[in-house]
Amino acid sequence: QQQVKQSPQSLIVQKGGISIINCAYENTAFDYFPWYQQFPGKGPALLIAIRPDVSEKKEGRFTISFNKSAKQFSLHIMDSQPGDSATYFCAASKSTGGFKTIFGAGTRLFVKA
Amino acid sequence: EADIYQTPRYLVIGTGKKITLECSQTMGHDKMYWYQQDPGMELHLIHYSYGVNSTEKGDLSSESTVSRIRTEHFPLTLESARPSHTSQYLCASSDYMRVGTDTQYFGPGTRLTVL
Numbered sequence: 001q002q003q004v005k006q007s008p009q010s011l012i013v014q015k016g017g018i019s020i021i022n023c024a025y026e027n028t029a030f031d032y033f034p035w036y037q038q039f040p041g042k043g044p045a046l047l048i049a050i051r052p053d054v055s056e057k058k059e060g061r062f063t064i065s066f067n068k069s070a071k072q073f074s075l076h077i078m079d080s081q082p083g084d085s086a087t088y089f090c091a092a093s094k095s096t097g098g099f100k101t102i103f104g105a106g107t108r109l110f111v112k113a
Numbered sequence: 114e115a116d117i118y119q120t121p122r123y124l125v126i127g128t129g130k131k132i133t134l135e136c137s138q139t140m141g142h143d144k145m146y147w148y149q150q151d152p153g154m155e156l157h158l159i160h161y162s163y164g165v166n167s168t169e170k171g172d173l174s175s176e177s178t179v180s181r182i183r184t185e186h187f188p189l190t191l192e193s194a195r196p197s198h199t200s201q202y203l204c205a206s207s208d209y210m211r212v213g214t215d216t217q218y219f220g221p222g223t224r225l226t227v228l
Contacts, residue, residue, distance in 0.1 A: 032214045040152065043203050043219025087153045093215040100171070101215045105155045 002027060004092050006104025013111050019077040021107045023090035026071065030092040035064065035075050036103075038087045047088070048075070080111045116140055119204050119220035126194055127228050134189040134223045136204030145187040146205040146217065149173060156203070162187060164210075194227045201225070 005024045013019045023033075034049035050057045050064040050073065057064045063076040077084055087108050093101040117138040126132055138145070147160045148171075158171030162181040176198075177191050187206075191198060201224050205217040 034214075034216060036217075038153075041222075043205070043222055044156070044217075045219065046216055049214070049216065089156065095213050095215075099215070100158060100161065101217060103156045106153070108153055 002102055004090060004102045004104045006090050006107060008107060009105070010108040011110070013080045013109065015080065015082060015111055015113050017080050017111075019080045019084065019109055019111070020074055021088055021090070021109070022072065022074045023092075023104050024070075024072045025092045025102075027092070027094075028071070029094050030102075031095050032093045033064070033066065033073050034091050034093075034101075035062075036089045036091065038089065038106075040086075044087075044089055077109075080109075082111045082113045085109055085111050117204060117206055117218050117220040119202075119223050121223060122221060123224045123226075125226045125228065128193075128195055130194050132191050132194055132225075134191075134202050134204075134225070136187045136189070136220060137185050138187075138206040138218070138220075139185060140206065140208065140218070141184060142206035142208045142218070143184070143210045144207045144215065145181065146207075147171075147177075147179060147187070147189050148203040148205065149175070149200050150203055150222075151200055160189065194225075196227045199225060199227050 035047045036044035037047040038044040061078045066073045090104040120135045143164045148156045157173040159175040160179040201222045203222045204220040
């Protein structure tokens, strides 16, 4: 019940294409869903995050779509660029009580020039 | 850009040695974490802390220990390094108590190799 399942494990997209990464969770108590981006040799960094009271959040080329009833959320990268090549982690956490953020297993994205 | 620092960045050490990986943050964040990660792979939580004098074990069984004597400092100690400890170690912090969300700010990592 504490898992966050992320897919696919790896993704190859042509430059200019759309990259889509999906995550699913079980615990309905989760109320904060961030995505992190990690480049080789660096620590992960927050990319974009969403609360379950909205179904979509957009920041530039990055959009989170959230489906509360299906307990799924996804990251869409529009007009994917070679510089977007990185590992992406979805995560889920609760804002009350003692908790740990649960991370997905990661998706390695490669954008071909 | 978050101010969280890890030293050393790279460490090569022999089996059986005691090592301490340093992590410091200057943001006054209450929560701090240690993760183990093979390059580009899953993040495995090994220890975390809610604040001073608080430490908890994470999901990954570990032969390491941590301490949190000061808010800004969260060192990780391996009493006897083994080749199986070869990995990248990431430290993170979050300002949960103030902002109410567990957005984590990660350091650059320490790449540990045990021969």
